[in-house]
Amino acid sequence: MKAIRVRKEKVEEVRKLAEKIGAKDKRRFIKPVGEFVEIPILDGYERFFEGYEIIWQSSPVENPRKELSELLKDRIPKELHRSIPNSYKIIGDLAIVKIGKEIEKYAHDIANAILISNPRIRSVWRDLGKEGMIRKPRLELLAGEGSETIHVENGCLFKLDITKVMFSLGNHHERHRVAKEVDEEIVVDMFAGIGYFSVPIAKRAEKVYAIEINPEAYGYLLENIKLNHLDNIIPILGDSMLLTPEGIADRVIMGHIFCHEFLEIAIKALDRRGIIHYHESTPLKVLERPLMRVQKASRIMGKNCKILNFHKVKNYSPGVVHVVVDALVY
Numbered sequence: 001m002k003a004i005r006v007r008k009e010k011v012e013e014v015r016k017l018a019e020k021i022g023a024k025d026k027r028r029f030i031k032p033v034g035e036f037v038e039i040p041i042l043d044g045y046e047r048f049f050e051g052y053e054i055i056w057q058s059s060p061v062e063n064p065r066k067e068l069s070e071l072l073k074d075r076i077p078k079e080l081h082r083s084i085p086n087s088y089k090i091i092g093d094l095a096i097v098k099i100g101k102e103i104e105k106y107a108h109d110i111a112n113a114i115l116i117s118n119p120r121i122r123s124v125w126r127d128l129g130k131e132g133m134i135r136k137p138r139l140e141l142l143a144g145e146g147s148e149t150i151h152v153e154n155g156c157l158f159k160l161d162i163t164k165v166m167f168s169l170g171n172h173h174e175r176h177r178v179a180k181e182v183d184e185e186i187v188v189d190m191f192a193g194i195g196y197f198s199v200p201i202a203k204r205a206e207k208v209y210a211i212e213i214n215p216e217a218y219g220y221l222l223e224n225i226k227l228n229h230l231d232n233i234i235p236i237l238g239d240s241m242l243l244t245p246e247g248i249a250d251r252v253i254m255g256h257i258f259c260h261e262f263l264e265i266a267i268k269a270l271d272r273r274g275i276i277h278y279h280e281s282t283p284l285k286v287l288e289r290p291l292m293r294v295q296k297a298s299r300i301m302g303k304n305c306k307i308l309n310f311h312k313v314k315n316y317s318p319g320v321v322h323v324v325v326d327a328l329v330y
């Protein structure tokens, strides 16, 4: 699936041209990626965009609404058409869709329409949330078969079973951003999962200690180390509260949104000074809370702390955001 990659200031010009000549692929949304924007185009139209960068979109943002409502218009009563999902997640070749209570009677029809409208999809699952500290997904199979897949992101391969471990597409930019910052360092990833951060980081780091408590996620972490031909990740199965190595890291990744109790352990992992990437899900009313928590933990550990960066990763729920704090602790 091809797209034209342009700088943000060029988007309008190129979008208008693509629409005028019928080149724009309406099944995919225009997708911002950092400083750039990807404008999806139909195969065969590349030649009209000489001088522009044409890319292969590895994780496109599908625009299913038009096709889905078209496919479902005779099956679902008109008053419910507004509740037909206008997006769904694609992980590898599997789709995960949120379906509101008011339309759940038609969940299987919606799933079948997704399968028909997107031949790449092998099965469709209903998203029912996540459970506990290991963030185990609650999913219900609606159509098709299979729950194990390989997802490609930023040139890395992630094998996983979507019913056993989560994969947050919304953290994609954050994973890419942090991996780019790493340079021949020792990194500790305290909540490694299947290697979301560890795998891209290992491509640039000297060594990554990847700690994961859930044996199922750990199993995939081992597979993903092999799949990506990495030999500098040290996988550790168990609780990072107990197993985080001390005094060795240039950088610590705390990629769990409920992990403030682990801040002092993260600081202990640093080799005197280093950077901590601390994630938290915080209500907008107490947006400063993650900053205060990092500063407090540094004080308790007798360290100074300089905030390098503080930004939103994504919306978590109404009034609650997932944020990350980058702090230099010394």
Ligand SMILES: C[S@@+](CC[C@H](N)C(=O)[O-])C[C@H]1O[C@@H](n2cnc3c(N)ncnc32)[C@H](O)[C@@H]1O
Pocket: 133, 134, 135, 166, 167, 168, 171, 175, 190, 191, 192, 193, 194, 196, 197, 211, 212, 213, 214, 217, 238, 239, 240, 241, 255, 256
């Ligand atoms: C939700 S995932 C991280 C998602 C990731 N940051 C991303 O970019 O999508 C968090 C992982 O931390 C693991 N975990 C939770 N508590 C842990 C602990 N005490 N020690 C080690 N791993 C833990 C969970 O099993 C899960 O695989």
